[in-house]
Amino acid sequence: MIVIENGTVLTVDDAGQVWFGGHVVLDGDRIAAVGPGPYQGPVRAGDTVIDAAGMVVMPGLIDLHFHTAVGKGYCDHLPLCESLEQFWYPSIRALDAETAYWAAAASYAESIKNGVTTVNDMYRRLPDLGRAAADIGIRAVLSNDVALDEHRLDTLQDNQDAHDAVHGAGDGRIEVRVGIEWLPLASPELLRDARALADDLGTGIHVHLNESLTEVENSKERFGQRPTEVAYEAGLLGPDCVAAHCVWLSGTEIAMMRETGTHIAHCPSSNAKLGNGVARVPEMQAAGINVGLGHDAAESTNNCDLFEVMKFASLIHRAARVDAGLQQAPDVIRMATRNGAAALGHRTGQLTAGYKADVILVDTRNVMFTPLIPGNADQLYSHLVFAANGSAVDTTIVDGRILMRGRQLLTMDEPEILRQANAGLTRVLSRIGS
Numbered sequence: 001m002i003v004i005e006n007g008t009v010l011t012v013d014d015a016g017q018v019w020f021g022g023h024v025v026l027d028g029d030r031i032a033a034v035g036p037g038p039y040q041g042p043v044r045a046g047d048t049v050i051d052a053a054g055m056v057v058m059p060g061l062i063d064l065h066f067h068t069a070v071g072k073g074y075c076d077h078l079p080l081c082e083s084l085e086q087f088w089y090p091s092i093r094a095l096d097a098e099t100a101y102w103a104a105a106a107s108y109a110e111s112i113k114n115g116v117t118t119v120n121d122m123y124r125r126l127p128d129l130g131r132a133a134a135d136i137g138i139r140a141v142l143s144n145d146v147a148l149d150e151h152r153l154d155t156l157q158d159n160q161d162a163h164d165a166v167h168g169a170g171d172g173r174i175e176v177r178v179g180i181e182w183l184p185l186a187s188p189e190l191l192r193d194a195r196a197l198a199d200d201l202g203t204g205i206h207v208h209l210n211e212s213l214t215e216v217e218n219s220k221e222r223f224g225q226r227p228t229e230v231a232y233e234a235g236l237l238g239p240d241c242v243a244a245h246c247v248w249l250s251g252t253e254i255a256m257m258r259e260t261g262t263h264i265a266h267c268p269s270s271n272a273k274l275g276n277g278v279a280r281v282p283e284m285q286a287a288g289i290n291v292g293l294g295h296d297a298a299e300s301t302n303n304c305d306l307f308e309v310m311k312f313a314s315l316i317h318r319a320a321r322v323d324a325g326l327q328q329a330p331d332v333i334r335m336a337t338r339n340g341a342a343a344l345g346h347r348t349g350q351l352t353a354g355y356k357a358d359v360i361l362v363d364t365r366n367v368m369f370t371p372l373i374p375g376n377a378d379q380l381y382s383h384l385v386f387a388a389n390g391s392a393v394d395t396t397i398v399d400g401r402i403l404m405r406g407r408q409l410l411t412m413d414e415p416e417i418l419r420q421a422n423a424g425l426t427r428v429l430s431r432i433g434s
C-alpha cells in the first residue's frame with residue numbers, strides 16, 4: 001500500500017470535493033481510500049507512507065492527443081501541411097526500432113515529469129512504443145498512423161498486427177486502437193475499413209479531423225464534403241472514437257459529433273503555433289460533447305507540458321471572444337483529467353475509491369504557488385491552471401507504481417534516454433538528408 005497523507009486532496013470527483021490535510025490510500029493498482037484527515041486504517045510494515053504536506057494530491061493528467069516525437073525545432077515557421085511534408089512524414093518514414101523506442105521513452109519521460117499518467121499516442125512501430133511504455137510505466141493507448149498505401153505510412157494490417165502483438169501488455173496499461181492519420185491521406189473506403197477493423201477487434205479509434213482550413217478545402221474538393229461529414233457517413237465516429245483538433249467544425253459537424261457521442265481532443269497550443277485557428281470549444285461543450293486536452297506533438301508545440309496546454313485552453317478562448325468568464329480553472333482541470341479518462345473509457349481521471357491508482361503530487365512550496373491562502377480551493381485551481389507549469393510536479397504514480405519522486409525518474413535512466421534520443425534524431429536526419 002501507498003499511504004499519502006497531509007496533502008491538499010483535489011479529488012476532481014463528481015462533487016468536486018477538496019480535502020485540506022486529507023489522505024489518499026493506494027492498494028495495488030487501485031485507489032483504496034480518499035478522505036479528510038489522517039488515514040485511520042492499518043498501516044503495515046512495508047507500506048510506503050508519503051508525507052504530502054505542501055503538496056496538491058490530484059489525479060494524473062491525461063494527454064488525449066499525443067504523438068511520440070523524434071525531433072522538434074524544425075519547420076517551426078511553416079503551416080501544417082508544409083511542416084508535415086518537409087519534416088514530420090519523412091522523419092516517421094525513417095524510423096527504425098531503436099529510434100522509435102528511445103523517442104517514445106523520451107516523450108513519455110517528459111510527460112511523466114509534467115504529471116501526465118496517460119497518453120493517447122498515434123505513431124508508428126507500436127511494438128517498440130509498447131516496450132518503452134512498459135519499461136517506463138506510463139499508461140499508453142497506442143494507434144498507428146494509417147493512410148492510403150501511396151503515402152508509405154501505416155496500413156490497417158499494420159494496426160491489426162500491432163493490436164495482436166501489444167494490446168493488453170504492461171499488465172493491461174497498454175492498449176491498441178485503430179488510428180487514421182487524416183482525410184488528406186485517406187478515403188471514405190479507408191475510413192469504412194478502419195471502423196470495421198475497430199469493431200472486429202473490439203477497440204476504439206483515434207483520428208485527426210478538421211484541423212486546418214487546408215484540410216477542409218482538400219476534403220470538399222476530393223469528396224464534396226467536409227472531413228467530419230465524410231467520417232460520419234463512413235461510420236467512423238462513435239463513443240469509442242477520439243477526434244483530435246476539430247478546429248473548423250460547422251454547426252452540422254458539431255451536431256454529428258454530439259449525435260455519435262464522439263469525444264474531442266482539444267489542442268489549443270498546437271493549433272495556435274501552427275496558425276490553424278481557435279476551436280469552437282464553447283459551442284462543443286454547450287452541445288454536450290465531451291472535450292479533453294492534448295499537447296499534440298513536440299514537433300508542433302515543442303513540449304509535453306499539459307499545464308501549459310491547460311493555460312492555453314482557457315486564454316485562447318478568452319482572447320478570441322473578448323470574454324474573461326470563459327473556460328474557468330476548475331473546468332479546465334476537469335478537461336485535463338476526467339474528460340480525458342471518459343474519452344478513453346478508463347477508470348482514471350479522479351481520486352475515487354475503486355478507480356485506478358494514477359495520482360500526482362504537485363509541490364506548492366515555490367514561487368509559482370505563492371502567495372497561497374490555506375484552505376482556499378478557488379485560488380488553488382487558479383494557480384494550477386494559470387500560474388504553474390509542469391516543473392511543479394514532484395511525484396507521478398501510475399497503477400500504484402511510483403514512476404517519479406522528488407522529480408527523479410525511477411523506472412529508467414534519464415540521462416541514457418536523453419543520449420539515445422539525440423542519437424536517434426541524428427540517424428533520422430542522416431536518412432532523410434536534412
Ligand SMILES: [Zn+2]
Pocket residue numbers: 065066067208244296297
Ligand atoms: Zn496530431
